[in-house]
Amino acid sequence: MKLKGLFSTAIAITTGLIVLVGYFVILPPLLDLRIAILNWFIILAAVALFVGLFNLLSVHANKLRNKEKGGIYSLILILSLLVTLILGLWLGPDQPVMASIFNAVQLPAEASLMALLAVTLTYACIRLLRPAQYAGLRSRTNLISAIFLVTALLILLGTAPLPFVGYVPILSDLIRPFIAQVLAAAGARGILIGVALGSLTTGLRILFGADRPYGSDPSRGGK
């Protein structure tokens, strides 16, 4: 299957070059071609969403068919999916029914899960400095943990004013802005630069055919 790999690699490289060149060379045909390619990509991305949906259905269906543990939840998921899908296709996403389903189920569920995060993070911060008193556990007391904890406390204290106290002057005016806008921003900038460089390298690798994420790379199990 060498021809298949070669064809896919050619398509990938051609497409990438067209899009890339279209950024630098303003040519109406090239622009139209780029737009068309992007539109195809958008369509394929939407189709990929449906593929994921069908994969989810098959996984849970197999789990239900094999009577595995937690099959009831798979059943509920499948039923919910089918109902929502059918109603959405039939009624439309702007229908009050669909809005009700969303507002009554999905929105509160996800919001609640996010609310638990507050309790979990608080508990984790409390136990961050506790010694390993049980077998198999290692001690969490280390410098990074301590710095993380202190930073979190400063940010929290600087974000909102204290009840009956208000903002702590130095903490709210100087420390927290410095941590958030200088230290954190510096770290963020470094991450962004690294991401940008990595994305550039990955794109060039794909354009050059060195990296074939579309399955034709022998090093990744492709043929």
Next chain:
Amino acid sequence: MAELRCPMCGKPNSDELEKCASCGARLKPLVASSPEDHPPIHPGEEPVKGKTTEFERIPPVSGEKETIQPGEEPTKKDTAELESALPSWLRDLRGQEGQPPPAETAKPVADEGLPPASEPESSPQLSDVKLPDWLAGLDSGAEEEGEIPEWLASIRDQSPIQPGTPAEEEPFLQSEETDWLGRLRQEEEGKPAQPAGGVPPFSPGSKPAAAPPPEGLPAWFPDLKGESAPAKREPGLLPPDETKPSEELPGWLADIHAEPDKGLAAAPAEGGPEPVEELPEWLEKLQAESKTPTRELPNVEVPFEESPDWLAKLQASAFTEEKTPAPSIAPEAEVSTEKAAPESMPPAETPDWLGKLPASAHTEQERPAVSAFIPETPTPSFIPETEAPVKAIPDWLAEFEEGAIPAEVPTPAAPEKTALPAGESESNLPMETPDWLSMLKPERGEEKAPGGAAEKPEIAPAELPTWVQAMRPVEAVVDESEVPQEEEKEETTARGPLAGLSGVLPIGPGLGALRKPQTYSTKLQMTEGQQRHAASLERLVASESEPRPLSGQVRLRSARLLRWVIAFALILVVGLPVVTGIHTVPGAVYPSELSATRDLINGLGANSPVLLVFDYEPALSGELEAAAAPVIDHLLFKGPRLAILSTSPTGPILAEHFMKTTQASHGYQSGQGYVNLGYLAGGPAGVLGFAEDPPATAAYTIEGAPAWQTLPLQGIQKLSDFAAVIILTDNADTGRIWIEQAGPYLSTSPMIMVISAQAEPMIRPYYDSQQVKGLVTGLAGGKAYEQANDQAFQGVGLARRYWDAFSVGLFLAVMMILVGGSWSAIAIWGARRRTVRAASNGGTPVRDGKQVEGA
């Protein structure tokens, strides 16, 4: 099929075999004469009756009966001509018949059908004694001298077990039988006896022949007889004049003549033998002759039990016990009573070679009277066919016997059996030893073995020659203490050529008694240090295998409880302000980026198209709605035309929820005030495509109607046609994508972002780089924006309602973190302090390479 008993090992064998199947010893003695003429006879066997004519040199007279039946008058014949057929020993005995027997000679017990052993002195009285019918022929035979009674001939047919006599003597056996009678007759008449052959060991009446050796006798035989004459002589046993003829006989033969005297002397003590007066004269003469000092005959044993007593006595009389244990012939019945005979004989009278022989097992009492002329059931020992007992034993044989004789032969393996019985020495004789001698000796030796220890003190130890000493077992020279077990188990060999030696491997199957292998201790040998280390290792291993209390259960319980406590506290603290509406927290800090946002929104004209992008998840809808509500509310005060778009599948519906909950007061309706373009797929590519050509990318609304022909989106063909783009996101990446992909296509249109507090670090650089014109961050930004537009809000805004709860909840979380952290720090400090104390006091268990804390 008749069985032959092996003379060496004593095991029965077939008659047809020449050699023993077990040990390989010759079953049939080697006979110089043709074996067919003289088939050997073995102990226990019925003698084969045959004609004596084959032994006779004088053909029988035709017409005469060759056989004599019991009760018939024997045919008188001249036996003188038959003397050549007599065994040499018989001839010798006959030669000694002239010697007067001792007065104290014991009479042999007369077996049934056999005359008692006659003393040498009784030989002259043969003529005066009325012989029984079966001996009647003897008188006539003395005259005739050519006739041999059938019974005698039949005796000669049987294979004799002769005392150790050399094989050379066998050729002379043929004439012995014919001569002995003649000699006897001559002796009666005072004629010089012509020994036909060797003097039988049990013929006390025979005299050593002074006449020239008869035909068939070796030349040395007369010399032996002459030597034996002065060899030994028992006092009172032989008259002085009898010593002369005995000088011509070998010493052993002389002893034989003398022994009957002893035996006869002992017989009366036993009370067994008949009185001497009852013996015929010729028999007495024989006895007397046997008492004369003659050479000792080798000790021949009769291995069978049915040997007549007179035969046994003849055997016994053939040995002397003066010097050395002389071999003697005795039936097995009397073997047990055999004693050292040589001791009774003066050593000076026995020849050297005979003196070296093992001591005779007979005592004076046991030595029966010799009755060589009255053989009963022929026994192999006494068949004159073998003249071995009469003939001299070679020196080498004597040495051998002497070497095997001494009772004190040191054999450490069997100290109680070190003494070789007298009879066993004969078994060690070399191959030249006659079979009858070798056959008889071992058995006598076996019987003597148990009593060997008892006989030890009676037998004087002799010096072994070097070559005999070399033959001794290795254990003989090894210290007894080294191999104590073996010494106990080693037995003196009683049979075979190695008879008398100890430490010899048994002939039978196997290699004798098995020794128990040496046992070795299986206990592990360890030093004290190793034991300590092993003990400590064992404790460590045991401690590892010991079950420990499960601390996970405790940990799980405390963690769950703590979480519940935290959750309850937070719920309480956060819910209380919301429920009660209490305001305890002052206003938020007005960040600088809020001013820019307010300015941008204030700069929008009325009915300006604005693109709203709702790219946040339902999970953070609470924060974003609280943060974006004042901004959108401020925006809607400007009456723009809104286009709602989302790159998240839930974005469009969140936008609808937002517009209907927070902006309901403004009365915006979908399709009229705003257009919901729905979900934009493709991620960055979709954003890029929308940025380049919005109508082509998002052509339809969420209702399915063409979007770009609706009122809100009239005249908009590209992204830059929008007056502003406001992006609501909780994800930094999504914001970054919009900034990076759509930013270049906005031209002068500002991009305002309302983000979550978690995305601020990643988005702020873009704000700092002025790629984002306005930035509102989290609940605090919304609170601050509400405060900035307080005049515009009617009532309490969402951010304001959440602000107190947020502040209190945040404060509680901070406090819990501080308290918990302090508690953990104190616990760590205490654990380390305890560890240090434990380490200073003693060893502490190590876990994972570190000391166990809090153990």
